[in-house]
Amino acid sequence: MSCLPAGFSVSGSSSPIFNNRERGSSLSSRVCSSIGGLQFRGSNSKEIWGNTLDFPDQKGFSNWSNKSPNLDPVYAQGTLSFPKKAQKWWEKSLQPNMVEIESAQELVEYLRNAGDRLVVLNFFSPGCGGCKALHPKICQLAESNSNTIFLTVNYEEHKPMCYALHVHVLPFFRFYRGADGKVCSFSCTNATIKKFKDALAKHGTERCSLGPAKGLEEKELLALASIDLISKDLVPLSSPEEEKVQELVEAAKSSSFSIDESKVELKEGNAMVAA
Structure with a gap:
């Protein structure tokens, strides 16, 4: 008015x-x-x-x-009308278990908090014709596999992250499952959608894995942290020296000799065990 x-x-x-x-x-x-x-x-x-x-x-x-x-x-009195914002093709027909990733930090957290659920990571680009053609079928598969988490990554908006994860072809998919981490990765189109369905059937079955969800590999986490896309706190604190020391400690425990773990020392560039 x-x-x-x-x-x-x-x-x-x-x-x-x-x-x-x-x-x-x-x-x-x-x-x-x-x-x-x-x-x-x-x-x-x-x-x-x-x-x-x-x-x-x-x-x-x-x-x-x-x-x-x-x-x-x-x-x-008067009436104002505003045209509705046109929906982008990758925003159509989305299911509740489909999430668009906004940052590398969010991706790492989603993978680590997925528990034993299967996670499908979908890399796409708005200008990719194959991605657009495949989108409706991916939405249908997400609807029929409601216990699977589908994460989408816009390649154009997250190029540094995609480079760090060695994603160079689209559409591209990665499957993650619990403590096993990445179980498969591949590219497919409408013509080869059977590859996607077979992977979904193989890795989407109910099972229980031991240990927490692994998520991205350590080298990938290091690559993301090196370009400040994730916090360094998300990178596991492990090194060859520390692993070697741990192996020596475990070997000593299983032998007839005893070892004082408080005297185990780690020096830069050289692992040294003292008893």
Whole structure:
């Protein structure tokens, strides 16, 4: 609803029509044929309060001037319509178990918190015709496999992350499952969709794996951390020296000799066990 002060004038070639919806009400107005406009003289402006101004033609109504700013306002009703935002093809037919990844940090956390559920990582590009053609079928498979998590990564928006993960062909898919981490990866199109269905059937069966979800490989985490896409806290603290020391500790435990673990020392560039 627009508010216009009583006494305003409208300049233009077309003459507006005042439509008084209250029977018996009077209105003091005058049509100025010389300028093709309508003026309200504010002596009785409350009588037109809340009524509607109908304009049959909007041409020429580019200049509005207020003649009496101190008079009571007149309300004119109108309708504004805004066109709906067009939905992008990769946003259509999405299922509740389909999530678009916004950052590398979010990807790592999703994979680590998936438990024993199968996670399908889908790399796509808005300009990829094969990705667009395959999208409806992926949505159908997501609907029929509600216990599987489908994560999508927009290649155009996350190129550094895709480079670090060695993704160079689209559409591209990675399958992750619990403590096994990545169980397979491949590229497929509509013509080779059977490859996707077979992987889904093989790795989507109910089972229980030992240990927490592995997610990305350590070298991939290091690559992402090196370009500040994830926190360094997400990279496991392991090194060949530490692993060697641990192997020695475990070997000592299984032998007839005892070892004081508090005396195990790790020196940079050289692993040394002292008893």
